[in-house]
Amino acid sequence: NAGVTQTPKFQVLKTGQSMTLQCAQDMNHNSMYWYRQDPGMGLRLIYYSASEGTTDKGEVPNGYNVSRLNKREFSLRLESAAPSQTSVYFCASRATLNTEAFFGQGTRLTVV
Amino acid sequence: GIQVEQSPPDLILQEGANSTLRCNFSDSVNNLQWFHQNPWGQLINLFYIPSGTKQNGRLSATTVATERYSLLYISSSQTTDSGVYFCAVGKGAQKLVFGQGTRLTINP
Numbered sequence: 001n002a003g004v005t006q007t008p009k010f011q012v013l014k015t016g017q018s019m020t021l022q023c024a025q026d027m028n029h030n031s032m033y034w035y036r037q038d039p040g041m042g043l044r045l046i047y048y049s050a051s052e053g054t055t056d057k058g059e060v061p062n063g064y065n066v067s068r069l070n071k072r073e074f075s076l077r078l079e080s081a082a083p084s085q086t087s088v089y090f091c092a093s094r095a096t097l098n099t100e101a102f103f104g105q106g107t108r109l110t111v112v
Numbered sequence: 113g114i115q116v117e118q119s120p121p122d123l124i125l126q127e128g129a130n131s132t133l134r135c136n137f138s139d140s141v142n143n144l145q146w147f148h149q150n151p152w153g154q155l156i157n158l159f160y161i162p163s164g165t166k167q168n169g170r171l172s173a174t175t176v177a178t179e180r181y182s183l184l185y186i187s188s189s190q191t192t193d194s195g196v197y198f199c200a201v202g203k204g205a206q207k208l209v210f211g212q213g214t215r216l217t218i219n220p
Contacts, residue, residue: 033207042116042198042210058207088153092208098143100160101200101208106153 002026006091006104013081013111021076021107023091032074033092033101034058034066043090049074050097081111114139118199118211125189126219133184133214135199143202144175146184149213150195158184158197189218 007022025032030051035043035058045058049068063085065077074093078085088108094101115138125131135146146158159166159173161182166173170190175182186193196215200208 035210042212043200044210045207048207090155097202097204098162100145100157102157103147103155106155108153 004091004093004102004104006089006107008107009105010108011110013078013109015082015111017081018077018079019081020078021089021091021109022073023075023104024073025091025093025102026072027093027095027102028071029093029095029102030071031094031097032068034064034074034076035090035092036060036087037090037106038087046076046089081109083111085109086111114141114201114203114209116199116201116209116211118197118214120214121212122215122217124217124219127189127191129189129218131186131189131216133186133197133199133216135182135184135201135211137180137182137199137201139203140177140180141201141203143208144182145200145208146173146182147198147200148193148195149198155198186216189216191218191220194218 004025033048034046047066049055052071091104117136144162148156161175163177170187172185196213198213200210202208
């Protein structure tokens with residue numbers, strides 16, 4: 001049972017390039033989330049999907065788009081990367097609103 | 113939205129010591145978790161504890177929902193306990209909101 005799997009683990013982009021971060025969970029969870037963590041700080045929510053077919057903005061959505069491809073997969077896209085998007089990105093999932101959330105291992109993204 | 117405050121921000125202890133980490137939150141919640149972020153950056157689930165008390169080995173946690181705080185206790189600290197401890201809370205349809213964390217360093 002892999003839990004929440006993120007790809008890639010590391011990525012370096014040039015300013016203006018685009019890329020998609022992938023996230024998949026095998027726990028049959030309904031809700032999925034994308035967070036970012038900047039140095040010395042807690043995690044901040046970018047986007048979330050409460051259930052398959054729905055997505056909503058979180059605290060820091062600017063510069064990002066998401067797709068809930070199916071119940072298992074939730075991707076995060078940077079259309080035109082900026083140095084301010086250098087961060088560690090975490091994907092999470094949980095069965096319902098009032099249950100335990102589980103996190104992936106993170107993607108360390110550097111934009112130069 | 114809900115505000116989450118963790119204290120202390122930093123804690124340095126010798127191996128074998130005990131510690132108490134605190135999480136205060138600004139509104140009633142029905143979802144509260146404690147995580148350990150190890151030095152490699154992984155977020156490890158410690159407790160799902162919106163109320164009450166739980167124990168897992170040397171770690172235990174208590175949430176007093178009516179007074180809007182939670183405590184994480186670590187007994188007989190080991191160097192592998194080092195890292196950052198996060199509290200995250202949520203209410204109703206709201207998502208998990210994280211505190212800034214407590215950085216724990218255990219020296220041998």
